[in-house]
Amino acid sequence: KAGVTQTPRYLIKTRGQQVTLSCSPISGHRSVSWYQQTPGQGLQFLFEYFSETQRNKGNFPGRFSGRQFSNSRSEMNVSTLELGDSALYLCASSSQAGGGGSYNEQFFGPGTRLTVL
Amino acid sequence: AQSVTQPDIHITVSEGASLELRCNYSYGATPYLFWYVQSPGQGLQLLLKYFSGDTLVQGIKGFEAEFKRSQSSFNLRKPSVHWSDAAEYFCAVGTPNGATNKLIFGTGTLLAVQP
Numbered sequence: 001k002a003g004v005t006q007t008p009r010y011l012i013k014t015r016g017q018q019v020t021l022s023c024s025p026i027s028g029h030r031s032v033s034w035y036q037q038t039p040g041q042g043l044q045f046l047f048e049y050f051s052e053t054q055r056n057k058g059n060f061p062g063r064f065s066g067r068q069f070s071n072s073r074s075e076m077n078v079s080t081l082e083l084g085d086s087a088l089y090l091c092a093s094s095s096q097a098g099g100g101g102s103y104n105e106q107f108f109g110p111g112t113r114l115t116v117l
Numbered sequence: 118a119q120s121v122t123q124p125d126i127h128i129t130v131s132e133g134a135s136l137e138l139r140c141n142y143s144y145g146a147t148p149y150l151f152w153y154v155q156s157p158g159q160g161l162q163l164l165l166k167y168f169s170g171d172t173l174v175q176g177i178k179g180f181e182a183e184f185k186r187s188q189s190s191f192n193l194r195k196p197s198v199h200w201s202d203a204a205e206y207f208c209a210v211g212t213p214n215g216a217t218n219k220l221i222f223g224t225g226t227l228l229a230v231q232p
Contacts, residue, residue: 004160031218033218033219033220035220035222042222042223042224042225043207043209043220043222043225044222045219045220045221048217048218048219055216055217056217056219058219090160090161092161092218094218104218105163105166106163106218106220107163108153108160108161108162109160110158110159110160111159111160
């Protein structure tokens with residue numbers, strides 16, 4: 001099986017622009033989560049989607065949004081980019097939603113490196 | 118609120134030496150516990166996980182971790198480090214009873230291996 005793929009791998013934008021990042025989960029996986037990784041804040045949870053529904057959202061401003069499509073692919077969008085949005089954005093997929101006392105292992109993609117100038 | 122602390126930001130060990138990376142968590146009950154490794158330019162790879170049962174868990178690449186409830190710790194160990202183990206290591210917790218796969222990560226420990 002192919003792993004989690006993220007496109008593009010690298011992106012350079014300027015302040016004020018907007019950006020869309022894409023994540024294709026492992027085939028058959030229906031849950032997708034996004035994380036932001038920066039040297040200062042570490043790994044922080046952004047959103048979680050399952051079957052096109054946002055199930056959980058991290059503590060990020062409204063400029064950060066996401067969605068999931070019927071084929072489980074997910075996109076995240078950042079509008080009005082700021083310098084502090086420069087980060088590695090990681091996507092993770094799992095087969096099921098969380099909860100019910102069961103664990104669903106998450107598989108991470110290689111990330112998209114966003115640089116805001 | 119849940120939190121994870123990795124007190125060592127950077128550790129250097131000699132190849133062949135033993136390794137222990139520390140992780141402490143804050144959570145009302147026993148969370149799901151994980152160790153991930155990240156090589157430069159790569160995503161995260163799961164090394165091992167603990168849900169319940171035997172407190173000593175074995176993972177990939179010769180790593181093991183021990184859950185100690187009394188110390189709220191989940192330290193990662195390896196008896197003999199290889200140069201290829203140089204990477205950043207992250208401890209994480211998940212919520213067993215929440216309807217979420219969300220993970221909370223520690224700040225990471227960067228491991229350097231000397232020849």
